Amino acid sequence: MSVIYLLLSLSILVAIIFFIAFIVSVKKGQYDDSYTPSVRMLFDDELVKEETKN
Numbered sequence: 001m002s003v004i005y006l007l008l009s010l011s012i013l014v015a016i017i018f019f020i021a022f023i024v025s026v027k028k029g030q031y032d033d034s035y036t037p038s039v040r041m042l043f044d045d046e047l048v049k050e051e052t053k054n
Contacts, residue, residue, distance in 0.1 A: 025031070
């Protein structure tokens with residue numbers, strides 16, 4: 001039974017570490033995408049033209 005408590009506490013600790021790493025990377029702008037919005041308008045028309053041809 002003590003092994004279950006040990007594994008449960010370790011898994012919670014690992015989850016907390018990954019959550020903190022995720023929060024830090026979001027605050028540093030790791031997931032900011034500055035390229036796609038500027039190019040999205042160039043590809044929207046191609047998708048509409050392909051749908052009308054079908």
